[in-house]
Amino acid sequence: MQAFTEYSTxxxxxxxxHVGDMLMQLFFFIVLLLLVKKFAWGPVMxxxxxxEDYVASEIETAEKSRADAEKxxxxxxxxxxxxxxxxxxxxxxxxxxxxxxxEEIIQAARAEADRIxxxxxxxxQNEKEKALQALQDKVASLSVLxxxxxxxxxxxxxxxxxxxxxxxxxxxxxx
Numbered sequence: 758m759q760a761f762t763e764y765s766t767x768x769x770x771x772x773x774x775h776v777g778d779m780l781m782q783l784f785f786f787i788v789l790l791l792l793v794k795k796f797a798w799g800p801v802m803x804x805x806x807x808x809e810d811y812v813a814s815e816i817e818t819a820e821k822s823r824a825d826a827e828k829x830x831x832x833x834x835x836x837x838x839x840x841x842x843x844x845x846x847x848x849x850x851x852x853x854x855x856x857x858x859x860e861e862i863i864q865a866a867r868a869e870a871d872r873i874x875x876x877x878x879x880x881x882q883n884e885k886e887k888a889l890q891a892l893q894d895k896v897a898s899l900s901v902l903x904x905x906x907x908x909x910x911x912x913x914x915x916x917x918x919x920x921x922x923x924x925x926x927x928x929x930x931x932x
Contacts, residue, residue, distance in 0.1 A: 896925055 900921040 893925070900924060 903920060903924070
């Protein structure tokens with residue numbers, strides 16, 4: 758046994774390493790590593806894997822959100838551009854409608870002015886004809902009056918007719 762003790766102690770003078778103690782410590786260290794692997798390392802690695810998956814999913818979600826935001830931004834810009842075009846078209850349509858309406862109003866006013874002018878001319882013509890008729894009636898009555906006076910003076914029928922015609926001509930020329 759002494760040989761075993763001699764071999765189990767290496768460099769005893771330096772502080773003494775005992776091989777048995779070292780083997781025992783190695784055995785317990787390996788057991789401790791196995792226990793740590795089974796009870797601590799697995800859950801820690803699972804937790805690290807879950808954390809890695811969570812971070813990866815968050816990065817993926819952030820990328821997807823960024824892509825969606827860019828897409829929404831592009832759609833909003835396109836919609837804004839389309840809205841501006843529609844507004845510009847509405848403005849142009851309103852201007853064109855205003856121009857057409859202005860032309861229609863001017864044409865209607867001109868037509869109304871022409872109608873009023875023609876009506877006024879017709880009224881003037883009617884009044885002129887009425888005045889001529891009244892004048893002719895007056896001339897006729899004056900002619901009768903003249904004729905009666907002339908008859909009193911005993912003028913021939915031919916002279917009387919000549920007087921009436923001359924008088925009517927004179928009245929017609931004055932008008």
